[in-house]
Amino acid sequence: NAGVTQTPKFQVLKTGQSMTLQCAQDMNHNSMYWYRQDPGMGLRLIYYSASEGTTDKGEVPNGYNVSRLNKREFSLRLESAAPSQTSVYFCATPDQRAGNTIYFGEGSWLTVV
Amino acid sequence: GNSVTQMEGPVTLSEEAFLTINCTYTATGYPSLFWYVQYPGEGLQLLLKATKADDKGSNKGFEATYRKETTSFHLEKGSVQVSDSAVYFCALKPKGGSYIPTFGRGTSLIVHP
Numbered sequence: 001n002a003g004v005t006q007t008p009k010f011q012v013l014k015t016g017q018s019m020t021l022q023c024a025q026d027m028n029h030n031s032m033y034w035y036r037q038d039p040g041m042g043l044r045l046i047y048y049s050a051s052e053g054t055t056d057k058g059e060v061p062n063g064y065n066v067s068r069l070n071k072r073e074f075s076l077r078l079e080s081a082a083p084s085q086t087s088v089y090f091c092a093t094p095d096q097r098a099g100n101t102i103y104f105g106e107g108s109w110l111t112v113v
Numbered sequence: 114g115n116s117v118t119q120m121e122g123p124v125t126l127s128e129e130a131f132l133t134i135n136c137t138y139t140a141t142g143y144p145s146l147f148w149y150v151q152y153p154g155e156g157l158q159l160l161l162k163a164t165k166a167d168d169k170g171s172n173k174g175f176e177a178t179y180r181k182e183t184t185s186f187h188l189e190k191g192s193v194q195v196s197d198s199a200v201y202f203c204a205l206k207p208k209g210g211s212y213i214p215t216f217g218r219g220t221s222l223i224v225h226p
Contacts, residue, residue: 031212
């Protein structure tokens, strides 16, 4: 998954705590996405950013906020974590010049207790 | 709206068996179609893709043909290996309009020696 870097890889939070997942891409792509992956649910889009300075809600935005800090970075924030947010989170970015192949980060495993 | 339906897993096979994972889609126009693979503990990565009707995508012994008449993009491999054990996701990207991809729920493949 060269090109998309996510941190942290693993995190355990207590209910009510806040945290930010960081994502950076070095492929100079305009768009970036945040997904969550849960058993039996596949990938669900949380938020996306079409370009620097713009963000939009996806399928499951409640409980999350995002920031597109610059073209490279797109962060996901949990303001008050809940057990329902226990999931694996993926940052991704499409190559819109080459058939829209999507490049994913390696994932962030988040557990909320 | 757009949707992707995959066969539910897990699919369990013996090494060297023939693999088919079914994928059908609903979309306006003629989207691009993709198969992504997720190995344990990793993010998704592109396996193959097809951008127009009757195109065949292929990679690592896997193949899928874009069938407009049946709105399908079934994944096949003639002889699976233990190393093919992973989760496979079918996805579509609409042409024009929204650039947000739609993913299926994923199909887990387990290959036994």
